[in-house]
Amino acid sequence: MTTIRPGGKTRIQREKRQAIFEAALDVFSEAGLRGATLDRIAAKAGLSKPNVVYYFDGKEAIYRDLLEALLDIWIDPLRQLSAEGDPVEELIAYVHRKLDMSRDMPRESRLFATEMIQNAPHISDVLSGTLKALVDEKTALIQSWANAGRIAKVDPYHLIFSIWATTQHYADFDVQVRGVLGEAREAARFDEAKVFLTTLFERLLRP
Structure with a gap:
């Protein structure tokens, strides 16, 4: 669940704002901004529409x-990539953090994906600003590891894109993953994915 830190002077106001956020996250992740309505958000939150508008x-x-709120949470795993650790272990830990987020925050992932599909009209400035600056910083670190022979030579940008793609897939296409794996493997899908992705990226990154 995304913790928003809602404003408001009283506990009841804070609780109602949080309920609205939780309901909206469900609605937006399913329908996007265009398909969402205040009526649907209010109903999901168990509130009247005038109460939401308040x-x-x-x-x-x-x-x-x-x-x-989502963007700050979403880029935090990349911030944690440290120059002080073993390069392969740092990158595998990043893969694990991203996969854990897909397991624990599927609605948030789908909301972000919906915004991207719609050409990011609300956060395009962040993508080319805050996010790009962070990615540029971390790709420079990854490139330095490759130049020093501490990891295999890889394009650091496409490495990060691949990590995003392979981990977020398990949230954004969860229904497809569960449908293809079947009920017998559904419960273990994230554990199995972690083992597979660890092997995949370790083989790619080991010099």
């Missing part, structure tokens, strides 16, 4: 707050 000007305001 806290937010409209669904766009809720959506923006959710995206801002």
